[in-house]
Amino acid sequence: MTSTTSRHFRISAPASTANIGPGFDVLGASLSLYLTLDVHVGGDSNSQDFEMTYSGEGAKDVPLTPEHNLITKAALYVLSANGIQQLPRPLKIHVDNPIPLGRGLGSSGAAVVAGILLGDALGQLKLSRSRLLDYCLMIERHPDNVAAALVGGFVASYLRELSPEDMEGIPESESLLELGWNKNIKCIAIVPQFKVATAEARSVLPSSYQRQDVIFNFQRLAVLTTALGQNPPDSDLIYNAMQDKVHQPYRKTLIPGLPEVLSSITPEKYDGLLGICLSGAGPTILALATKNFDAIANAAQAVFKEHGIQDSFYKVLDVVEDGSTCVDL
Ligand SMILES: Nc1ncnc2c1ncn2[C@@H]1O[C@H](COP(=O)(O)OP(=O)(O)OP(=O)(O)O)[C@@H](O)[C@H]1O
Numbered sequence: 660m661t662s663t664t665s666r667h668f669r670i671s672a673p674a675s676t677a678n679i680g681p682g683f684d685v686l687g688a689s690l691s692l693y694l695t696l697d698v699h700v701g702g703d704s705n706s707q708d709f710e711m712t713y714s715g716e717g718a719k720d721v722p723l724t725p726e727h728n729l730i731t732k733a734a735l736y737v738l739s740a741n742g743i744q745q746l747p748r749p750l751k752i753h754v755d756n757p758i759p760l761g762r763g764l765g766s767s768g769a770a771v772v773a774g775i776l777l778g779d780a781l782g783q784l785k786l787s788r789s790r791l792l793d794y795c796l797m798i799e800r801h802p803d804n805v806a807a808a809l810v811g812g813f814v815a816s817y818l819r820e821l822s823p824e825d826m827e828g829i830p831e832s833e834s835l836l837e838l839g840w841n842k843n844i845k846c847i848a849i850v851p852q853f854k855v856a857t858a859e860a861r862s863v864l865p866s867s868y869q870r871q872d873v874i875f876n877f878q879r880l881a882v883l884t885t886a887l888g889q890n891p892p893d894s895d896l897i898y899n900a901m902q903d904k905v906h907q908p909y910r911k912t913l914i915p916g917l918p919e920v921l922s923s924i925t926p927e928k929y930d931g932l933l934g935i936c937l938s939g940a941g942p943t944i945l946a947l948a949t950k951n952f953d954a955i956a957n958a959a960q961a962v963f964k965e966h967g968i969q970d971s972f973y974k975v976l977d978v979v980e981d982g983s984t985c986v987d988l
Protein backbone atom coordinates (compact mmCIF):
# COMPACT_ATOMS: atom_id res chain seq x y z
CA MET A 660 0.00 0.00 0.00
CA THR A 661 1.34 3.47 -0.90
CA SER A 662 0.13 6.62 0.75
CA THR A 663 -0.20 10.27 -0.25
CA THR A 664 -0.65 13.28 1.98
CA SER A 665 -4.05 13.16 3.56
CA ARG A 666 -6.13 16.21 4.43
CA HIS A 667 -9.05 16.65 6.75
CA PHE A 668 -11.05 19.85 6.54
CA ARG A 669 -14.49 21.19 7.44
CA ILE A 670 -16.67 23.41 5.29
CA SER A 671 -19.53 25.30 6.82
CA ALA A 672 -22.23 27.32 5.00
CA PRO A 673 -25.11 29.15 6.69
CA ALA A 674 -28.81 29.13 5.93
CA SER A 675 -30.16 32.38 4.57
CA THR A 676 -33.34 34.34 4.18
CA ALA A 677 -33.89 36.19 0.91
CA ASN A 678 -36.07 39.09 -0.27
CA ILE A 679 -37.03 40.38 3.24
CA GLY A 680 -40.23 41.84 1.78
CA PRO A 681 -39.57 44.25 -1.12
CA GLY A 682 -36.03 43.08 -2.02
CA PHE A 683 -36.97 40.28 -4.42
CA ASP A 684 -33.74 38.73 -5.79
CA VAL A 685 -31.76 41.58 -4.14
CA LEU A 686 -31.57 41.22 -0.35
CA GLY A 687 -30.28 38.26 1.65
CA ALA A 688 -29.18 37.66 5.23
CA SER A 689 -27.21 34.71 6.58
CA LEU A 690 -28.76 32.86 9.51
CA SER A 691 -27.30 30.97 12.50
CA LEU A 692 -27.99 27.48 11.13
CA TYR A 693 -25.11 25.74 9.36
CA LEU A 694 -24.70 23.06 6.73
CA THR A 695 -21.34 21.37 7.42
CA LEU A 696 -19.15 19.04 5.39
CA ASP A 697 -16.44 16.97 7.05
CA VAL A 698 -13.99 16.01 4.35
CA HIS A 699 -11.11 13.48 4.36
CA VAL A 700 -9.09 13.25 1.15
CA GLY A 701 -5.98 11.29 0.25
CA GLY A 702 -4.11 8.77 2.37
CA ASP A 703 -4.01 5.37 0.72
CA SER A 704 -3.20 6.23 -2.89
CA ASN A 705 -4.23 2.75 -4.09
CA SER A 706 -7.77 3.34 -2.94
CA GLN A 707 -10.36 4.75 -5.32
CA ASP A 708 -12.99 4.83 -2.60
CA PHE A 709 -15.66 7.50 -2.55
CA GLU A 710 -17.95 7.61 0.46
CA MET A 711 -20.62 10.20 1.15
CA THR A 712 -22.74 10.03 4.29
CA TYR A 713 -25.47 12.43 5.35
CA SER A 714 -27.35 13.33 8.50
CA GLY A 715 -30.13 15.80 9.19
CA GLU A 716 -32.71 17.41 6.91
CA GLY A 717 -33.13 15.60 3.62
CA ALA A 718 -31.35 12.44 4.80
CA LYS A 719 -34.05 10.24 3.24
CA ASP A 720 -34.23 12.06 -0.10
CA VAL A 721 -30.88 13.56 -1.02
CA PRO A 722 -28.88 11.48 -3.53
CA LEU A 723 -25.33 10.62 -2.43
CA THR A 724 -23.63 9.94 -5.75
CA PRO A 725 -21.15 12.57 -7.01
CA GLU A 726 -23.00 13.23 -10.28
CA HIS A 727 -26.42 13.68 -8.59
CA ASN A 728 -25.79 15.36 -5.24
CA LEU A 729 -26.03 19.16 -5.50
CA ILE A 730 -22.92 19.67 -3.31
CA THR A 731 -20.64 17.33 -5.26
CA LYS A 732 -22.12 18.47 -8.59
CA ALA A 733 -21.13 22.04 -7.68
CA ALA A 734 -17.64 20.83 -6.68
CA LEU A 735 -17.26 18.93 -9.96
CA TYR A 736 -18.35 22.04 -11.85
CA VAL A 737 -15.54 24.13 -10.33
CA LEU A 738 -12.99 21.37 -10.82
CA SER A 739 -13.89 20.71 -14.47
CA ALA A 740 -13.82 24.46 -15.25
CA ASN A 741 -10.22 24.33 -13.99
CA GLY A 742 -9.16 21.29 -15.98
CA ILE A 743 -9.78 18.62 -13.31
CA GLN A 744 -12.38 16.12 -14.53
CA GLN A 745 -12.92 14.01 -11.39
CA LEU A 746 -13.08 14.27 -7.65
CA PRO A 747 -9.77 13.16 -6.10
CA ARG A 748 -9.86 9.70 -4.42
CA PRO A 749 -9.93 8.33 -1.83
CA LEU A 750 -12.53 10.82 -0.62
CA LYS A 751 -14.89 10.70 2.34
CA ILE A 752 -17.50 13.40 2.94
CA HIS A 753 -19.94 13.57 5.81
CA VAL A 754 -22.72 16.13 5.36
CA ASP A 755 -24.71 17.38 8.32
CA ASN A 756 -27.64 19.55 7.33
CA PRO A 757 -29.99 21.25 9.81
CA ILE A 758 -31.53 23.48 7.07
CA PRO A 759 -35.01 22.30 6.01
CA LEU A 760 -35.20 21.68 2.26
CA GLY A 761 -37.54 23.62 0.00
CA ARG A 762 -38.84 25.89 2.76
CA GLY A 763 -37.31 29.29 1.89
CA LEU A 764 -34.29 29.11 4.19
CA GLY A 765 -31.66 28.84 1.47
CA SER A 766 -30.92 25.11 1.67
CA SER A 767 -29.92 25.01 -1.99
CA GLY A 768 -27.88 28.21 -1.65
CA ALA A 769 -25.93 26.70 1.26
CA ALA A 770 -25.44 23.43 -0.67
CA VAL A 771 -24.18 25.29 -3.75
CA VAL A 772 -21.80 27.49 -1.72
CA ALA A 773 -20.50 24.47 0.23
CA GLY A 774 -20.00 22.57 -3.05
CA ILE A 775 -18.10 25.44 -4.67
CA LEU A 776 -15.85 25.70 -1.58
CA LEU A 777 -15.37 21.92 -1.74
CA GLY A 778 -14.25 22.08 -5.37
CA ASP A 779 -11.91 24.96 -4.56
CA ALA A 780 -10.37 23.06 -1.65
CA LEU A 781 -10.06 19.71 -3.43
CA GLY A 782 -8.46 21.33 -6.49
CA GLN A 783 -6.32 23.61 -4.26
CA LEU A 784 -7.44 26.44 -6.53
CA LYS A 785 -7.43 29.26 -3.96
CA LEU A 786 -10.14 31.21 -5.79
CA SER A 787 -10.98 34.68 -4.49
CA ARG A 788 -14.30 35.26 -2.73
CA SER A 789 -15.58 37.14 -5.73
CA ARG A 790 -14.66 34.29 -8.13
CA LEU A 791 -16.27 31.77 -5.78
CA LEU A 792 -19.46 33.79 -6.02
CA ASP A 793 -19.20 33.84 -9.82
CA TYR A 794 -19.19 30.03 -9.77
CA CYS A 795 -22.13 29.91 -7.34
CA LEU A 796 -24.12 32.13 -9.69
CA MET A 797 -23.53 29.82 -12.64
CA ILE A 798 -25.55 27.25 -10.66
CA GLU A 799 -28.10 29.31 -8.67
CA ARG A 800 -29.03 32.21 -10.95
CA HIS A 801 -30.47 34.54 -8.31
CA PRO A 802 -27.76 36.11 -6.14
CA ASP A 803 -29.57 36.81 -2.85
CA ASN A 804 -29.16 33.47 -1.02
CA VAL A 805 -25.71 32.54 -2.33
CA ALA A 806 -24.28 36.02 -1.71
CA ALA A 807 -25.51 36.00 1.91
CA ALA A 808 -24.40 32.39 2.49
CA LEU A 809 -20.91 33.00 1.07
CA VAL A 810 -20.16 36.43 2.52
CA GLY A 811 -22.35 36.47 5.64
CA GLY A 812 -24.40 39.27 7.19
CA PHE A 813 -27.05 41.37 5.48
CA VAL A 814 -26.21 41.75 1.81
CA ALA A 815 -27.59 43.50 -1.28
CA SER A 816 -26.44 42.26 -4.66
CA TYR A 817 -27.13 42.61 -8.35
CA LEU A 818 -26.22 40.63 -11.43
CA ARG A 819 -24.41 42.36 -14.27
CA GLU A 820 -26.01 42.19 -17.69
CA LEU A 821 -24.05 39.61 -19.66
CA SER A 822 -23.89 38.89 -23.36
CA PRO A 823 -24.30 35.29 -24.65
CA GLU A 824 -20.50 35.28 -25.36
CA ASP A 825 -19.79 36.18 -21.72
CA MET A 826 -21.75 33.10 -20.68
CA GLU A 827 -19.34 30.79 -22.49
CA GLY A 828 -16.83 31.07 -19.63
CA ILE A 829 -17.35 31.82 -15.94
CA PRO A 830 -18.10 35.55 -16.17
CA GLU A 831 -17.55 38.09 -13.42
CA SER A 832 -21.25 38.43 -12.87
CA GLU A 833 -22.20 40.16 -9.65
CA SER A 834 -21.62 43.11 -7.36
CA LEU A 835 -22.55 43.13 -3.72
CA LEU A 836 -22.70 45.48 -0.80
CA GLU A 837 -22.66 44.46 2.86
CA LEU A 838 -25.32 46.38 4.77
CA GLY A 839 -25.66 47.15 8.48
CA TRP A 840 -27.86 44.92 10.63
CA ASN A 841 -28.87 45.86 14.17
CA LYS A 842 -27.81 42.84 16.28
CA ASN A 843 -30.85 43.24 18.55
CA ILE A 844 -33.06 42.20 15.64
CA LYS A 845 -33.75 38.45 15.69
CA CYS A 846 -35.17 36.42 12.85
CA ILE A 847 -38.10 34.21 13.78
CA ALA A 848 -38.47 31.54 11.09
CA ILE A 849 -41.90 29.90 11.25
CA VAL A 850 -41.60 26.79 9.10
CA PRO A 851 -44.73 24.97 7.90
CA GLN A 852 -44.25 21.26 7.29
CA PHE A 853 -44.62 21.29 3.52
CA LYS A 854 -42.24 22.14 0.71
CA VAL A 855 -42.49 24.74 -2.01
CA ALA A 856 -39.78 24.28 -4.64
CA THR A 857 -38.23 27.62 -5.58
CA ALA A 858 -38.69 26.84 -9.27
CA GLU A 859 -42.44 26.42 -8.72
CA ALA A 860 -42.65 29.59 -6.61
CA ARG A 861 -40.93 31.51 -9.42
CA SER A 862 -43.20 30.03 -12.09
CA VAL A 863 -46.31 31.71 -10.55
CA LEU A 864 -44.79 35.20 -10.88
CA PRO A 865 -45.88 37.46 -13.77
CA SER A 866 -43.45 38.28 -16.58
CA SER A 867 -44.23 42.03 -16.37
CA TYR A 868 -45.44 44.41 -13.66
CA GLN A 869 -47.50 47.57 -13.30
CA ARG A 870 -45.38 50.67 -12.82
CA GLN A 871 -47.04 51.54 -9.49
CA ASP A 872 -46.19 48.12 -8.04
CA VAL A 873 -42.52 48.44 -9.02
CA ILE A 874 -42.33 51.96 -7.53
CA PHE A 875 -44.04 50.66 -4.35
CA ASN A 876 -41.18 48.14 -3.91
CA PHE A 877 -38.35 50.54 -4.91
CA GLN A 878 -39.45 53.06 -2.31
CA ARG A 879 -39.60 50.50 0.48
CA LEU A 880 -36.40 48.70 -0.52
CA ALA A 881 -34.37 51.93 -0.40
CA VAL A 882 -35.65 52.68 3.12
CA LEU A 883 -35.29 49.11 4.40
CA THR A 884 -31.58 48.77 3.53
CA THR A 885 -30.76 51.46 6.10
CA ALA A 886 -33.66 51.01 8.56
CA LEU A 887 -32.53 47.50 9.64
CA GLY A 888 -29.14 48.88 10.75
CA GLN A 889 -30.51 51.68 12.91
CA ASN A 890 -30.52 51.57 16.71
CA PRO A 891 -33.11 51.64 18.12
CA PRO A 892 -35.06 50.11 15.24
CA ASP A 893 -38.18 52.01 14.18
CA SER A 894 -40.99 49.43 14.05
CA ASP A 895 -43.42 51.62 12.13
CA LEU A 896 -40.79 52.45 9.46
CA ILE A 897 -39.60 48.84 9.14
CA TYR A 898 -43.06 47.22 9.17
CA ASN A 899 -44.22 49.41 6.30
CA ALA A 900 -40.90 49.12 4.45
CA MET A 901 -41.25 45.31 4.48
CA GLN A 902 -44.44 45.37 2.39
CA ASP A 903 -44.16 43.90 -1.09
CA LYS A 904 -46.15 43.85 -4.33
CA VAL A 905 -43.73 41.92 -6.54
CA HIS A 906 -43.71 38.33 -5.28
CA GLN A 907 -45.76 37.67 -2.12
CA PRO A 908 -49.21 38.46 -3.64
CA TYR A 909 -48.63 35.85 -6.36
CA ARG A 910 -47.28 33.17 -4.04
CA LYS A 911 -50.41 33.07 -1.88
CA THR A 912 -51.81 30.40 -4.20
CA LEU A 913 -49.03 28.05 -3.01
CA ILE A 914 -49.16 28.89 0.71
CA PRO A 915 -52.53 28.58 2.46
CA GLY A 916 -53.09 31.43 4.93
CA LEU A 917 -50.20 33.59 3.67
CA PRO A 918 -52.16 36.88 3.31
CA GLU A 919 -53.82 36.32 6.70
CA VAL A 920 -50.49 35.62 8.48
CA LEU A 921 -48.91 38.72 6.95
CA SER A 922 -51.85 41.04 7.69
CA SER A 923 -52.86 39.83 11.16
CA ILE A 924 -49.48 39.98 12.94
CA THR A 925 -48.63 43.64 13.45
CA PRO A 926 -46.44 45.78 15.77
CA GLU A 927 -49.63 47.17 17.33
CA LYS A 928 -50.61 43.68 18.52
CA TYR A 929 -47.11 42.33 19.32
CA ASP A 930 -44.68 44.61 21.10
CA GLY A 931 -41.20 44.10 19.65
CA LEU A 932 -42.37 43.01 16.19
CA LEU A 933 -40.65 44.99 13.43
CA GLY A 934 -41.86 43.31 10.27
CA ILE A 935 -43.16 40.11 8.73
CA CYS A 936 -42.76 38.60 5.26
CA LEU A 937 -42.20 35.43 3.29
CA SER A 938 -38.69 34.02 3.72
CA GLY A 939 -37.22 33.50 0.25
CA ALA A 940 -39.67 31.64 -1.95
CA GLY A 941 -41.55 30.33 1.12
CA PRO A 942 -43.40 28.69 2.68
CA THR A 943 -41.43 29.82 5.78
CA ILE A 944 -42.57 33.10 7.34
CA LEU A 945 -39.85 35.47 8.53
CA ALA A 946 -40.75 37.76 11.43
CA LEU A 947 -38.17 40.31 12.57
CA ALA A 948 -38.47 41.22 16.23
CA THR A 949 -36.59 42.35 19.31
CA LYS A 950 -38.83 40.50 21.84
CA ASN A 951 -42.02 38.42 22.19
CA PHE A 952 -40.57 35.75 19.88
CA ASP A 953 -42.74 32.87 21.15
CA ALA A 954 -45.98 34.85 21.04
CA ILE A 955 -45.29 36.05 17.48
CA ALA A 956 -44.39 32.53 16.29
CA ASN A 957 -47.43 31.00 18.02
CA ALA A 958 -49.72 33.56 16.37
CA ALA A 959 -48.39 32.65 12.92
CA GLN A 960 -48.73 28.94 13.68
CA ALA A 961 -52.34 29.48 14.80
CA VAL A 962 -53.21 31.21 11.51
CA PHE A 963 -51.60 28.37 9.55
CA LYS A 964 -53.73 25.90 11.56
CA GLU A 965 -56.90 27.82 10.69
CA HIS A 966 -55.93 27.29 7.05
CA GLY A 967 -55.36 23.56 7.36
CA ILE A 968 -51.59 23.57 7.99
CA GLN A 969 -51.50 21.59 11.22
CA ASP A 970 -47.75 21.03 11.47
CA SER A 971 -45.16 23.75 11.74
CA PHE A 972 -42.20 24.62 13.93
CA TYR A 973 -40.20 27.74 14.58
CA LYS A 974 -36.63 28.79 15.27
CA VAL A 975 -35.34 32.07 16.62
CA LEU A 976 -32.16 32.81 14.67
CA ASP A 977 -29.51 35.51 14.48
CA VAL A 978 -28.14 37.18 11.39
CA VAL A 979 -24.51 36.02 11.50
CA GLU A 980 -21.60 38.14 10.30
CA ASP A 981 -19.43 35.22 9.24
CA GLY A 982 -20.31 33.60 5.97
CA SER A 983 -19.03 30.26 4.73
CA THR A 984 -15.70 28.88 5.87
CA CYS A 985 -13.28 26.10 4.99
CA VAL A 986 -10.98 25.17 7.87
CA ASP A 987 -8.20 22.55 7.95
CA LEU A 988 -8.48 20.16 10.90
N1 LIG B 1 -27.73 19.66 1.73
C1 LIG B 1 -28.16 19.39 0.50
N2 LIG B 1 -27.60 18.40 -0.20
C2 LIG B 1 -28.02 18.13 -1.44
N3 LIG B 1 -29.04 18.77 -2.07
C3 LIG B 1 -29.64 19.76 -1.42
C4 LIG B 1 -29.23 20.12 -0.10
N4 LIG B 1 -30.01 21.14 0.30
C5 LIG B 1 -30.86 21.41 -0.71
N5 LIG B 1 -30.63 20.58 -1.74
C6 LIG B 1 -31.37 20.56 -3.02
O1 LIG B 1 -32.04 21.80 -3.17
C7 LIG B 1 -33.48 21.60 -3.24
C8 LIG B 1 -34.21 22.70 -2.52
O2 LIG B 1 -33.94 23.90 -3.19
P1 LIG B 1 -35.02 25.05 -3.32
O3 LIG B 1 -34.33 26.19 -3.99
O4 LIG B 1 -36.27 24.53 -3.94
O5 LIG B 1 -35.39 25.42 -1.82
P2 LIG B 1 -34.59 26.20 -0.70
O6 LIG B 1 -33.21 26.52 -1.20
O7 LIG B 1 -34.68 25.40 0.53
O8 LIG B 1 -35.47 27.49 -0.54
P3 LIG B 1 -35.19 29.03 -0.97
O9 LIG B 1 -34.36 29.00 -2.22
O10 LIG B 1 -36.55 29.63 -1.21
O11 LIG B 1 -34.51 29.64 0.18
C9 LIG B 1 -33.69 20.24 -2.59
O12 LIG B 1 -34.86 19.62 -3.04
C10 LIG B 1 -32.43 19.49 -3.01
O13 LIG B 1 -32.57 19.01 -4.32
Ligand SMILES: N[C@@H](CCO)C(=O)O
Pocket residue numbers: 677678683684685763765801803804857860861906939940
Ligand atom coordinates in the same frame (compact mmCIF):
# COMPACT_ATOMS: atom_id res chain seq x y z
N1 LIG C 1 -35.33 35.58 -4.55
C1 LIG C 1 -35.62 34.19 -4.65
C2 LIG C 1 -35.17 33.49 -3.42
C3 LIG C 1 -35.42 32.02 -3.45
O1 LIG C 1 -34.72 31.50 -2.41
C4 LIG C 1 -37.11 33.99 -4.83
O2 LIG C 1 -37.87 34.59 -4.07
O3 LIG C 1 -37.51 33.26 -5.74
